[in-house]
Each structure stands twice: as C-alpha cells, then as structure tokens.
Amino acid sequence: xxxxxxxxxQADPAALVRLSQELEEFASGLLPxxxxxTQMGNFLHxxxxxxxxxxxxxxxxxxxxxxxxxxxxxxDVDVC
Numbered sequence: 838x839x840x841x842x843x844x845x846x847q848a849d850p851a852a853l854v855r856l857s858q859e860l861e862e863f864a865s866g867l868l869p870x871x872x873x874x875t876q877m878g879n880f881l882h883x884x885x886x887x888x889x890x891x892x893x894x895x896x897x898x899x900x901x902x903x904x905x906x907x908x909x910x911x912x913d914v915d916v917c
Contacts, residue, residue: 866910867909867910867911868909868910869908869909869910870910873910877903877914880914881897881899881914881916884897884916885897897916897917898916898917899914899915899916900915900916900917901915902915903915
C-alpha cells in the first residue's frame with residue numbers, strides 16, 4: 838500500500854469549541870449597538886437638515902456597507 842502523503846492533524850475538540858467561542862465574541866464586538874444605530878440616524882438627519890438649509894430639496898442617501906446592512910461599529914458612513 839502506498840502512502841497518500843502527510844495526514845492532516847486531528848483538531849482537539851476542546852480547542853475547536855474555544856476557537857468558536859472566541860470567533861463569536863469577536864464578531865459580536867463588531868456589530869453596531871442600538872446606540873450606534875441611533876447615533877448614525879441622528880447624524881444623517883442633522884446632515885440632511887444642514888444641507889437643506891443651503892440647498893432646497895437636498896437629500897442625504899447612504900451607500901456601501903451602511904446601505905447594505907454589513908456595517909460594523911467601526912465602519913465609516915458613506916453618503917451622497
């Protein structure tokens with residue numbers, strides 16, 4: 838019988854559980870909190886009000902990660 842090459846090391850089940858927990862904690866830390874959502878909404882509203890004072894009918898629209906829902910607590914806010 839011929840050897841098929843190096844075998845993949847077997848992962849320690851406890852290590853996999855710890856890794857999964859660490860990844861979940863890290864990912865949850867990236868998610869925006871309700872405070873972030875409120876702060877962004879307030880910012881967008883205030884920005885639109887300021888623009889409307891200068892330009893009648895001005896609108897602020899988001900794009901990028903904020904618009905598609907993939908933003909994190911550390912994302913910038915893309916507007917046009």
